[in-house]
Amino acid sequence: MPAIDPAFQTLIDAQAKEAAANPLPPLDQLPPDMVRAGYRAQRQSQDQNAPKDVDVGDFSMDGPHGPIPVRLYEPQGLGKPSGLLVYFHGGGWVIGDLETHDGHCRRMAAWGHCRVMAVDYRLAPENPFPKGHDDALTAAKWAFDHAADLGVDALRIAVGGDSAGGNLAAAVALDLRDDPARTLAFQLLLYPVTSDAWETASRKTLDGPILSFDAMRWFEKLLAGAGHPEAHRLSPLKADHVKGVAPALVVTAGHDCLKDEGAAYAERLADAGVAVRHIEYPHLPHDFYVMADVSPAVIEAAKETAEALKAAIG
16 A cells, blocks of 8 residues: 655654554544544644635524534625535544534535535434434525525536445435436545445555544444344445446545545446546545645545536536
């Protein structure tokens, strides 16, 4: 396996030294809110140089479980109508929020020449599966139904997300596949969770550096999706069929336990005749898009991703 990016190796070594000097209790012994606050502080400190020429506005929409907060990013000077990326942040369905992914959404909007609507969907364990998935689907449908109000071309609406957010995006794309009134133009799946099973080689061997097996199991436990009647929404890779879903870009990271299931989903889409492109960044770890200040390699990857988004809906 190619060596990890040197700047990320330096970060990982520093974090390991800090953890050895000041060990934390196991995740199971920490309140989710404490883990959320730590993740937010860490990611914000690693992403402070995102584009500033983007107008940002927060509002909310009605959802099946209550109001759903969202944040709309509009690059300055972007005309109407434009394309729209409905975006779902990562964080194992438990952590992450509009702030942890603010810089990433700014880059996708500015460099992808589109509007971005980031969705603050409900998190487990307070809101167990499938409430977050319900919020995601509601937000995507709302975007179609209010395209004119958003300054958006309804024929250029995409869904996207990273990690657990990539799972949400893939699930929404499958849910909307047979909706003639809401035809997605594109799906942007960034190191997505595509299965609820631990079957791939990377799920068995790549324990970290950023996403550990313990963290994955903690996320899955708190989500409480196992055995649920709608648990199929957690495993797009195992969907009955994927033919007819929106064209996709699937991005994987070389140092990530999710890389094999992301690649497998891209292959499944291709086998079904879906226009799909798979890019792997072999030297990068999970979650790299929201650590843009760590390494220049993140900026290069983000630019390539935004170019694909621009080509699809820009």
